[in-house]
Amino acid sequence: EVQLVQSGAEVKKPGTTVKISCMVSGYTFTDYYMHWVQQAPGKGLEWVGLVDPEDGETIYAEKFQGRVTITADTSPDTTYMELTRLTSEDTAVYYCAICYFGRFNRFDPWGQGTLVTVSS
């Protein structure tokens, strides 16, 4: 069974950096792209970016370019999302998700989400 287990909730101060993780199991990690999606409280879904766990190639949404770094590590099979220069607008749940059919395709399944709260 494919499983994505994300790290726990974080509380950060404005201007700082957060790094959250998504550990996967049940399939060959390097075979498929991993994506991250942001969901602010009561709001919709916004794509953050992707990583190819095989070679570390990344593509980021324009909104997050310059502030986000997505990485992948095979020991253990985990993807990370780091977001710098946090503001209150970064308060959101962040989801990881698998993309089985190429770089850009449908997401299935998703992790359970990690709440990041930015507050002074």
Add this chain to the structure above:
Amino acid sequence: EIVLTQSPGTLSLSPGERATLSCRASQRLSSTYLAWYQQKPGQPPSLLIYGASTRATGIPDRFSGSGSGTDFTLTISRLEPEDFAVYYCQQYGGSQITFGQGTRLEIK
């Protein structure tokens, strides 16, 4: 960037009724690159439909997707109590992925 606009924002219906949700793209899309997700409170989104009309594994046949070009539709033929949730469309045809703003399906 391809913008997806979903309508209505909120849809109020009763169990047993038919629901029709719309997703309009700012540019023509290949139908291959349009998906629908359902999200319930406190849960991550889950995949319903991909390729505009193909149901994901385990999705009941009361859910159907259709459309092409810039106009796509998710139809739920007879609403069950567990279908009341928020629904998002997603396009993955370009170099950036975008989602619609969502349609909230609520019990009337």
